[in-house]
Amino acid sequence: xxxxxxxxxxxxxxxxxxxxxxxxxxxxxxxxxxxxxxxxxxxxxxxxxxxxxxxxxxxxxxxxxxxxxxxxxxxxxxxxxxxxxxxxxxxxxxxxxxxxxxxxxxxxxxxxxxxxxxxxxxxxxxxxxxxxxxxxxxxxxxxxxxxxxxxxxxxxxxxxxxxxxxxxxxxxxxxxxxxxxxxxxxxxxxxxxxxxxxxxxxxxxxxxxxxxxxxxxxxxxxxxxxxxxxxxxxxxxxxxxxxxxxxxxxxxxxxxxxxxxxxxxxxxxxxxxxxxxxxxxxxxxxxxxxxxxxxxxxxxxxxxxxxxxxxxxxxxxxxxxxxxxxxxxxxxxxxxxxxxxxxxxxxxxxxxxxxxxxxxxxxxxxxxxxxxxxxxxxxxxxxxxxxxxxxxxxxxxxxxxxxxxxxxxxxxxxxxxxxxxxxxxxxxxxxxxxxxxxxxxxxxxxxxxxxxxxxxxxxxxxxxxxxxxxxxxxxxxxxx
Amino acid sequence: xxxxxxxxxxxxxxxxxxxxxxxxxxxxxxxxxxxxxxxxxxxxxxxxxxxxxxxxxxxxxxxxxxxxxxxxxxxxxxxxxxxxxxxxxxxxxxxxxxxxxxxxxxxxxxxxxxxxxxxxxxxxxxxxxxxxxxxxxxxxxxxxxxxxxxxxxxxxxxxxxxxxxxxxxxxxxxxxxxxxxxxxxxxxxxxxxxxxxxxxxxxxxxxxxxxxxxxxxxxxxxxxxxxxxxxxxxxxxxxxxxxxxxxxxxxxxxxxxxxxxxxxxxxxxxxxxxxxxxxxxxxxxxxxxxxxxxxxxxxxxxxxxxxxxxxxxxxxxxxxxxxxxxxxxxxxxxxxxxxxxxxxxxxxxxxxxxxxxxxxxxxxxxxxxxxxxxxxxxxxxxxxxxxxxxxxxxxxxxxxxxxxxxxxxxxxxxxxxxxxxxxxxxxxxxxxxxxxxxxxxxxxxxxxxxxxxxxxxxxxxxxxxxxxxxxxxxxxxxxxxx
Numbered sequence: 001x002x003x004x005x006x007x008x009x010x011x012x013x014x015x016x017x018x019x020x021x022x023x024x025x026x027x028x029x030x031x032x033x034x035x036x037x038x039x040x041x042x043x044x045x046x047x048x049x050x051x052x053x054x055x056x057x058x059x060x061x062x063x064x065x066x067x068x069x070x071x072x073x074x075x076x077x078x079x080x081x082x083x084x085x086x087x088x089x090x091x092x093x094x095x096x097x098x099x100x101x102x103x104x105x106x107x108x109x110x111x112x113x114x115x116x117x118x119x120x121x122x123x124x125x126x127x128x129x130x131x132x133x134x135x136x137x138x139x140x141x142x143x144x145x146x147x148x149x150x151x152x153x154x155x156x157x158x159x160x161x162x163x164x165x166x167x168x169x170x171x172x173x174x175x176x177x178x179x180x181x182x183x184x185x186x187x188x189x190x191x192x193x194x195x196x197x198x199x200x201x202x203x204x205x206x207x208x209x210x211x212x213x214x215x216x217x218x219x220x221x222x223x224x225x226x227x228x229x230x231x232x233x234x235x236x237x238x239x240x241x242x243x244x245x246x247x248x249x250x251x252x253x254x255x256x257x258x259x260x261x262x263x264x265x266x267x268x269x270x271x272x273x274x275x276x277x278x279x280x281x282x283x284x285x286x287x288x289x290x291x292x293x294x295x296x297x298x299x300x301x302x303x304x305x306x307x308x309x310x311x312x313x314x315x316x317x318x319x320x321x322x323x324x325x326x327x328x329x330x331x332x333x334x335x336x337x338x339x340x341x342x343x344x345x346x347x348x349x350x351x352x353x354x355x356x357x358x359x360x361x362x363x364x365x366x367x368x369x370x371x372x373x374x375x376x377x378x379x380x381x382x383x384x385x386x387x388x389x390x391x392x393x394x395x396x397x398x399x400x401x402x403x404x405x406x407x408x409x410x411x412x413x414x415x416x417x418x419x420x421x422x423x424x425x426x427x428x429x430x431x432x433x434x435x436x437x438x439x440x441x442x443x444x445x446x447x448x449x450x451x452x453x454x455x456x457x458x459x460x461x462x463x464x465x466x467x468x469x470x471x472x473x474x475x476x477x478x479x480x
Numbered sequence: 481x482x483x484x485x486x487x488x489x490x491x492x493x494x495x496x497x498x499x500x501x502x503x504x505x506x507x508x509x510x511x512x513x514x515x516x517x518x519x520x521x522x523x524x525x526x527x528x529x530x531x532x533x534x535x536x537x538x539x540x541x542x543x544x545x546x547x548x549x550x551x552x553x554x555x556x557x558x559x560x561x562x563x564x565x566x567x568x569x570x571x572x573x574x575x576x577x578x579x580x581x582x583x584x585x586x587x588x589x590x591x592x593x594x595x596x597x598x599x600x601x602x603x604x605x606x607x608x609x610x611x612x613x614x615x616x617x618x619x620x621x622x623x624x625x626x627x628x629x630x631x632x633x634x635x636x637x638x639x640x641x642x643x644x645x646x647x648x649x650x651x652x653x654x655x656x657x658x659x660x661x662x663x664x665x666x667x668x669x670x671x672x673x674x675x676x677x678x679x680x681x682x683x684x685x686x687x688x689x690x691x692x693x694x695x696x697x698x699x700x701x702x703x704x705x706x707x708x709x710x711x712x713x714x715x716x717x718x719x720x721x722x723x724x725x726x727x728x729x730x731x732x733x734x735x736x737x738x739x740x741x742x743x744x745x746x747x748x749x750x751x752x753x754x755x756x757x758x759x760x761x762x763x764x765x766x767x768x769x770x771x772x773x774x775x776x777x778x779x780x781x782x783x784x785x786x787x788x789x790x791x792x793x794x795x796x797x798x799x800x801x802x803x804x805x806x807x808x809x810x811x812x813x814x815x816x817x818x819x820x821x822x823x824x825x826x827x828x829x830x831x832x833x834x835x836x837x838x839x840x841x842x843x844x845x846x847x848x849x850x851x852x853x854x855x856x857x858x859x860x861x862x863x864x865x866x867x868x869x870x871x872x873x874x875x876x877x878x879x880x881x882x883x884x885x886x887x888x889x890x891x892x893x894x895x896x897x898x899x900x901x902x903x904x905x906x907x908x909x910x911x912x913x914x915x916x917x918x919x920x921x922x923x924x925x926x927x928x929x930x931x932x933x934x935x936x937x938x939x940x941x942x943x944x945x946x947x948x949x950x951x952x953x954x955x956x957x958x959x960x961x962x
Contacts (some may be wrong), residue, residue, distance in 0.1 A: 252865055420915055432903075441773070
């Protein structure tokens with residue numbers, strides 16, 4: 001048997017789909033899983049889906065031996081300890097110069113630890129974010145490889161074919177940078193996705209709870225929105241969701257879905273890293289908190305009995321105006337969310353010396369992944385105009401878009417507030433904009449307080465230096 | 481020379497002040513610092529402040545030997561590596577059964593690691609949060625010791641005297657619980673403090689930017705607020721701040737202070753732990769983010785040139801008296817949300833670690849000595865006394881009623897701020913938190929449907945048990961093809 005071009009270990013849905021994608025693009029692939037039935041299942045799928053060149057192995061030794069040198073093995077196993085176990089299994093059979101690629105949602109420091117450990121054994125290592133879910137893995141994901149550049153070159157030709165292809169933009173893959181940068185960027189991408197989903201949920205909530213739109217009308221609205229500046233995978237699937245009836249009873253399926261969300265760990269990590277890096281990311285925080293609060297379903301039901309009553313204003317709502325306002329509020333909030341995500345990446349890139357290209361990141365997210373959207377093209381253009389852009393909000397085109405939409409944004413958030421509808425993502429985004437654009441914030445009082453009780457000192461607006469005032473003594477004296 | 485009752489190592493301001501406090505309460509104390517001039521300085525201060533029984537030592541060996549057994553040494557050094565270094569220095573001279581107490585703002589897991597390491601050497605260890613700043617340390621802080629209960633008993637009589645004393649409530653100290661619980665509780669307390677300060681600054685911002693109150697009027701307003709439900713140290717000092725003129729020039733000093741805040745690490749840790757524990761803490765997050773954004777002064781000045789213009793102001797006249805009252809109510813309601821979040825973080829960690837923390841008792845010991853001391857804390861204690869298993873402060877019957885009574889004002893204030901382009905991240909996050917928590921139906925059904933659509937993450941149904949997956953894509957394509 002001729003040697004295969006690459007190997008893949010870990011054959012849950014994502015692993016299977018990625019393996020079939022790689023094979024379909026013309027690269028013979030070896031596959032392995034600790035549970036052997038998964039191997040057989042994958043080989044069978046390959047046969048059915050076009051006699052794709054997928055070769056199954058039940059033991060790690062023959063699996064590794066089947067791959068041409070320098071060997072590259074992609075792992076798609078659960079993050080954490082399972083990755084370490086799989087590495088140990090594979091490394092026992094790999095040779096100097098071979099490479100392991102971790103395709104899971106791994107914590108970036110684990111990747112850096114592993115890259116270092118592998119280097120000591122003469123092996124190369126990449127942490128590669130894979131975005132797009134099971135459908136993306138099968139037909140073209142967005143890929144974010146970081147770590148050994150040499151290892152990246154081994155598989156660049158494969159990745160360029162396997163990644164999602166966007167006309168005028170190219171394959172949705174690029175070498176991200178050193179160390180755990182690929183995983184870090186994937187993590188923040190997921191955090192941005194949390195924000196997008198929360199903002200869309202709030203748009204739905206306002207339209208449904210305040211505007212009283214039916215699911216049929218919502219289907220229409222989101223379908224329409226998907227033809228304009230909000231054109232994106234998430235808006236598309238949202239329109240689809242509102243069009244689907246319940247196969248187990250009357251009415252629409254979306255109304256039967258329990259309002260309780262699950263989550264992976266990447267949203268949490270993003271929020272924690274924003275705090276670590278001193279980057280404000282209130283929209284992403286609001287989306288994570290909303291998932292936490294949704295998880296308290298039983299508590300919320302009890303609380304709703306205590307806080308019952310009609311919170312609505314009872315005022316008539318102009319539906320068409322509301323729809324347009326919500327669309328604008330959603331778009332403006334989205335700009336803030338991406339500004340925050342990009343700033344997290346920029347801060348970490350700076351701290352680690354990764355030298356990441358933010359415009360390129362926006363480009364590779366345009367296809368394959370969950371957040372693919374026409375919006376990303378405009379982000380790329382913003383960073384092309386100014387690679388050192390301090391914040392997307394001050395890109396001249398985005399700034400103008402925010403100015404054009406802020407009146408609608410303010411109307412929507414206030415309408416929600418006055419009707420007791422929570423819009424944590426939209427209101428956090430608006431507060432973020434209103435804090436960022438003000439040259440004077442009330443932090444002077446906070447710093448005065450800190451100097452009062454802890455002698456933390458303060459700076460002055462009118463002269464350089466660090467100052468401390470005995471506020472307590474002066475205040476006591478003036479009271480006599 | 482007779483042996484002293486206790487020792488203290490680390491003589492920056494906090495260390496010096498705490499040492500003098502302990503001595504003043506009648507407990508002879510030995511003090512040590514690596515930089516010997518600090519030792520002499522402390523001894524000199526003790527002499528000047530009342531010939532207090534403070535004994536200085538320039539080397540660790542004689543310092544440790546001077547303390548009666550079982551010896552207890554409090555460390556007040558910078559968190560992290562300096563603590564480990566100080567422990568190594570002291571442990572070389574301590575004996576079985578002796579105890580070390582870390583009084584810094586330490587990360588709780590470091591305390592647990594150290595407690596375990598000390599245990600292996602036959603030593604006891606406590607991580608003790610100390611709140612109240614330099615003034616609190618000198619005159620009576622709030623103390624949060626956690627770790628070895630045996631070690632706590634060694635110093636209980638001292639800390640009961642040294643802690644702030646609140647009439648009808650007692651000394652502001654209690655044994656918190658095992659492991660790093662003392663440090664964890666202190667950390668969250670600091671996070672709550674961040675929230676309090678942010679909310680107060682937003683009240684100021686609305687009153688100044690929208691209501692156009694002068695500093696003299698603000699001084700009056702906060703002084704008045706300090707006589708009611710908002711009575712607290714932070715409101716008191718805020719009133720003071722607005723009354724102070726600038727000695728370097730015309731006008732009030734507060735207007736000359738640069739709007740850029742510094743911070744320690746505890747606010748960050750609190751936000752990170754909330755995320756780790758899956759506890760929503762948007763008010764505390766907003767306060768941390770506000771500090772980050774304040775730190776971007778240069779960027780903000782540039783941004784303000786791009787987004788200039790007075791198109792934010794509604795121009796409508798504002799009823800000052802009504803606004804002052806509305807802001808007071810909004811501040812109080814937001815504060816309830818902030819404390820609900822802080823208590824929930826502590827509750828979640830207590831459950832995870834099996835610490836069995838008493839939340840009402842925590843509120844009690846924060847009533848004096850610390851920065852967040854407030855009459856409000858008495859009402860929190862009563863809430864947990866009524867129901868120790870309270871899911872959230874929001875659903876305590878009295879707090880629930882207070883929120884209901886104030887929500888109209890709260891909504892008016894947040895909307896007024898929005899329509900005038902004034903950011904109130906803490907107040908709006910608190911309101912959104914309340915409005916999310918009190919609703920039995922949230923739009924998370926859509927989020928979960930989306931997750932099932934693109935990742936087969938499954939969903940639950942409102943009408944039947946079980947876990948479900950739907951082939952949304954296939955069904956949608958079939959529908960649109962018909």
